[in-house]
Every structure is written in structure tokens, then in C-alpha cells.
Amino acid sequence: MLFQRNPKAELVVRRLGDGALPHVDADYAFMQHSNDAGPYGKGSSAMSDELIVELERADVVVIGTPMHNLSVPSSLKAWIDHVVRARRTFTMATSGKKGMLRDRPVYIAVASGGRFSGTNAHQLDFLTPYLKAFLASIGLNNLRFFSVEGTGARAESVELARRVADQALTSHFNSLELQHARENLD
Numbered sequence: 017m018l019f020q021r022n023p024k025a026e027l028v029v030r031r032l033g034d035g036a037l038p039h040v041d042a043d044y045a046f047m048q049h050s051n052d053a054g055p056y057g058k059g060s061s062a063m064s065d066e067l068i069v070e071l072e073r074a075d076v077v078v079i080g081t082p083m084h085n086l087s088v089p090s091s092l093k094a095w096i097d098h099v100v101r102a103r104r105t106f107t108m109a110t111s112g113k114k115g116m117l118r119d120r121p122v123y124i125a126v127a128s129g130g131r132f133s134g135t136n137a138h139q140l141d142f143l144t145p146y147l148k149a150f151l152a153s154i155g156l157n158n159l160r161f162f163s164v165e166g167t168g169a170r171a172e173s174v175e176l177a178r179r180v181a182d183q184a185l186t187s188h189f190n191s192l193e194l195q196h197a198r199e200n201l202d
Contacts, residue, residue, distance in 0.1 A: 040064070079123070086143065115156065
């Protein structure tokens with residue numbers, strides 16, 4: 017759907033689940049207190065720089081994640097640790113962290129074995145508020161969540177959840193198209 021709006025868009029895919037993203041290390045900790053890499057810069061701070069540049073260049077961010085033990089999986093947490101960096105993606109203000117990234121649309125797709133929203137919810141959701149807080153802390157506030165819940169249920173329930181998510185996506189992007197068309201009429 018995003019490519020229908022901009023077929024020439026460049027797609028950057030960052031797969032986190034295969035363990036390719038290292039956790040932050042001493043190099044990263046050193047960089048938190050200095051803008052000069054000194055003898056460092058070959059460890060996780062270089063990866064942090066790369067991930068932040070990807071975010072800075074993106075016009076749209078899409079995060080697809082499972083809900084794991086009520087929250088984000090450790091691979092997504094590792095990515096978060098790399099991109100939340102003092103003096104690079106946020107500054108400190110008297111009210112707390114102030115994001116330095118340009119706001120842009122962020123679409124978050126969540127899959128969960130249980131149901132965490134609606135009248136049939138039977139598990140807690142720490143993922144949604146956590147991602148909202150993290151993304152806001154770096155300047156990303158234009159968030160839209162889509163979910164496929166109950167993937168641990170019967171196949172018919174899973175298929176229904178997927179159709180509901182597809183309808184929500186279609187409705188959202190159709191409303192964007194309508195809004196875009198109205199703006200072009202003015």
C-alpha cells in the first residue's frame with residue numbers, strides 16, 4: 017500500500033530477529049559521554065550510527081514485531097538501545113527527553129498469540145505504551161498501530177484477525193488517499 021502511493025520509494029529492510037544486531041557494548045557507553053570516538057568507534061557505536069542514519073533518511077518507518085511476554089522481543093529492544101542516543105536522537109530538557117528526529121509516519125504492526133485489546137482482551141499490553149514512549153523520546157509522534165491478535169487460537173480466528181488487520185490497513189491508506197486528493201483540490 018505504501019508503494020502504491022510512491023512506487024519509486026527506496027525500501028530499506030532491517031531484519032532484527034536473526035541475531036545480526038549486537039547489543040550495545042562498552043564502546044557505545046563511552047560514546048554516550050563523548051562526541052569523539054577516540055580509540056573506539058569500531059564496536060556497537062558504529063552500528064548505532066548506521067541505524068540512526070537509516071532512521072534520519074526514512075520518510076516512513078515501518079516496524080513489524082511480535083508481542084513477546086507482553087512487550088517487545090529482545091532483538092527490537094537491542095535496536096531501540098542503538099537508536100536512543102543522547103545528543104544524537106534526543107536532548108535533555110527540564111521536562112525530560114526532547115526528540116531530535118524529524119517526525120514522520122511510523123506504522124507499527126504487532127502480532128500476538130493472545131488478545132490484548134477490545135472486549136475479549138485477556139493479556140496485558142506493555143508493548144504499545146513502551147513503543148509510544150520510546151518513539152516520542154526521539155521525536156517520532158505520528159504513530160499508527162495495526163495488530164493481528166490471537167495468533168495462538170484456532171486457524172479460523174487467526175484468519176479473521178488477519179482480515180480485520182487488512183481492513184484496518186486498507187481503510188487507513190484509503191483515507192490518506194482521500195485526504196491527499198482533497199489537498200490537491202485546494
